[in-house]
Amino acid sequence: MKAPDRRSFLKISGTSLGIGVLYSAYPAAVAKGEVGNIFASLGRSNGEKVTPFSFVQLSDAHVGFNGPPDPLGTKAFERAVDMVNALPQRPDLILFTGDLTHDTEDRDVHVQRMKQFQEISKKLNVPLIKHVPGEHDAGLDGGALYREFFGDSHYAFDHRGVHFVALDNVSRAKPEIGAEQLAWLKKDLSRFPKSAPIVVFTHRPLFDLRPDWEWFTSDGDDVMNVVTPYDNVTVLYGHIHRDDEHEIGKVHHYAARSLIFAFPDPTGVSGPRKPIPFDKDHPFKNLGIRSVTVNGKAAPGANSVAIDDVELTAREFSGINGVHQFLKNPNI
Amino acid sequence: MTRTNCLRTVCATALPLVLAAFLTASSVRPAQADDVPVVEITAKRFAFSPDKITLKKGQTVKLRLHSEDVTHGFFLRPLKLDEEIPAGETAEVAVTPQTAGTFTTICDHFCGANHGNMNMTIVVE
Numbered sequence: 001m002k003a004p005d006r007r008s009f010l011k012i013s014g015t016s017l018g019i020g021v022l023y024s025a026y027p028a029a030v031a032k033g034e035v036g037n038i039f040a041s042l043g044r045s046n047g048e049k050v051t052p053f054s055f056v057q058l059s060d061a062h063v064g065f066n067g068p069p070d071p072l073g074t075k076a077f078e079r080a081v082d083m084v085n086a087l088p089q090r091p092d093l094i095l096f097t098g099d100l101t102h103d104t105e106d107r108d109v110h111v112q113r114m115k116q117f118q119e120i121s122k123k124l125n126v127p128l129i130k131h132v133p134g135e136h137d138a139g140l141d142g143g144a145l146y147r148e149f150f151g152d153s154h155y156a157f158d159h160r161g162v163h164f165v166a167l168d169n170v171s172r173a174k175p176e177i178g179a180e181q182l183a184w185l186k187k188d189l190s191r192f193p194k195s196a197p198i199v200v201f202t203h204r205p206l207f208d209l210r211p212d213w214e215w216f217t218s219d220g221d222d223v224m225n226v227v228t229p230y231d232n233v234t235v236l237y238g239h240i241h242r243d244d245e246h247e248i249g250k251v252h253h254y255a256a257r258s259l260i261f262a263f264p265d266p267t268g269v270s271g272p273r274k275p276i277p278f279d280k281d282h283p284f285k286n287l288g289i290r291s292v293t294v295n296g297k298a299a300p301g302a303n304s305v306a307i308d309d310v311e312l313t314a315r316e317f318s319g320i321n322g323v324h325q326f327l328k329n330p331n332i
Numbered sequence: 333m334t335r336t337n338c339l340r341t342v343c344a345t346a347l348p349l350v351l352a353a354f355l356t357a358s359s360v361r362p363a364q365a366d367d368v369p370v371v372e373i374t375a376k377r378f379a380f381s382p383d384k385i386t387l388k389k390g391q392t393v394k395l396r397l398h399s400e401d402v403t404h405g406f407f408l409r410p411l412k413l414d415e416e417i418p419a420g421e422t423a424e425v426a427v428t429p430q431t432a433g434t435f436t437t438i439c440d441h442f443c444g445a446n447h448g449n450m451n452m453t454i455v456v457e
Contacts, residue, residue, distance in 0.1 A: 067445075102445070103442075103444065103445055105444075135442045135447075136445075139442030139447075140442065140444070170442070173403070173405075173441045173442045174405060174407075174440050174441055174442075175440055208409075211409065211438070212436035212438060212451060213448065214438055214440060214447075214448055218407070218409075218414070218440070272449040272451070273448060273449060
């Protein structure tokens with residue numbers, strides 16, 4: 001039997017709700033009967049066989065934020081929880097990519113915001129929830145309070161044969177990983193073969209998306225140098241409050257929308273970043289459904305992306321209709 | 333130890349140190365240091381003042397960055413600027429722009445809610 005293309009191993013399907021992104025990870029060659037071969041190969045290489053599963057990325061809830069343009073507070077976050085719980089296929093885990101809370105210099109207030117975040121997120125009927133901090137969680141105190149609530153800000157774990165890496169590019173106050181974390185990353189990945197499926201999740205983009213809006217990580221190139229030798233790397237991040245896809249070399253980068261307000265497409269926009277104005281008649285505008293199917297059936301290093309965007313209204317966003325709309329993509 | 337011996341000991345120990353310190357300081361600061369233009373920039377949540385400066389390509393200037401409140405950053409990759417301005421303190425950095433253009437320098441040290449739009453413009457002509 002022809003050996004399966006290692007780059008075609010991880011297939012990711014995503015649906016962005018504006019409330020987050022649902023990913024399904026499963027072997028791309030399932031339909032070709034190569035499952036056993038792939039599973040055996042990965043089982044030997046990283047100790048655990050990859051089995052199909054799905055997970056959801058949520059980002060940028062900014063619990064405690066009460067300024068313009070968004071008067072809805074935590075409503076989108078709470079709606080996201082309801083939507084995730086209504087999924088017919090329960091996700092294995094949630095990845096929350098930072099800015100769980102909005103910053104404040106009043107420690108007691110920030111404590112209350114962290115508690116409120118936990119109160120809402122604990123309603124998620126998902127067995128595993130993982131977080132990384134955003135600068136609004138950790139930028140003012142070096143991440144001390146964040147770690148009290150959520151533990152380490154960078155770590156790694158394995159789930160059903162996929163290696164997940166949480167990177168912290170906010171706690172040093174600057175948009176950077178830092179030498180110590182970079183050394184840890186090198187060591188962590190060194191035990192994996194180049195074919196291992198790896199999902200990196202972090203807050204800021206690891207490349208220069210829009211540096212004058214601080215949409216970058218200053219030592220992101222160093223991170224890329226560490227992960228680029230691996231064939232199946234997906235980077236998930238938040239921070240930019242909009243969905244975005246970039247393919248850099250073999251690495252695919254995906255940003256999730258926020259749970260508070262949206263930023264515009266930076267292309268061609270000069271000057272300071274400004275949130276998209278709130279539309280009271282369409283309070284969830286720009287939080288529309290974005291269905292993405294990514295498969296690795298193309299040539300090594302290439303990628304095939306299918307997008308299905310459906311803008312939500314508040315009515316469509318609620319109740320069973322919203323769930324049905326979310327489920328429009330039959331692949332999910 | 334007599335007072336004379338004590339004085340000799342002090343001189344033998346201290347004078348070389350003073351001389352070394354003088355020479356070190358002289359080597360760090362160029363003889364024409366006073367000829368280098370100085371640009372004063374103040375950082376205060378969530379703006380730089382002035383918010384725009386103009387430099388000449390190839391001409392060295394010294395940027396004197398002062399924070400009036402918390403720690404700020406001063407980052408502009410094309411001009412190789414990556415400074416930290418400690419809270420209430422002043423940092424200095426020399427820059428010799430090699431490329432003409434209009435650049436946006438940002439505060440890259442998180443300083444509060446509106447940190448994301450704390451920036452200024454540097455024009456190089």
